[in-house]
Amino acid sequence: MSVLISILITFLVVVLVLWLVQRLPMEARIKQILQIVVIIIGVVSLLRYLAVF
Numbered sequence: 001m002s003v004l005i006s007i008l009i010t011f012l013v014v015v016l017v018l019w020l021v022q023r024l025p026m027e028a029r030i031k032q033i034l035q036i037v038v039i040i041i042g043v044v045s046l047l048r049y050l051a052v053f
Contacts, residue, residue, distance in 0.1 A: 006049045014042035 021034045 003049055007046060010042060010045050010049065014038060 017038050018035055021031055021038065024031065026034075
């Protein structure tokens with residue numbers, strides 16, 4: 001059950017950070033790079049919770 005809660009919290013944090021990146025007044029290219037980095041970090045942490053790593 002704690003794994004499911006951790007996955008849900010990670011997903012919510014990734015969505016929140018992606019939303020905040022969209023709200024920042026930055027150049028579009030920098031926003032795109034930040035979004036990719038956030039998604040990669042989110043996927044890696046989800047895989048860690050699923051005991052892949």
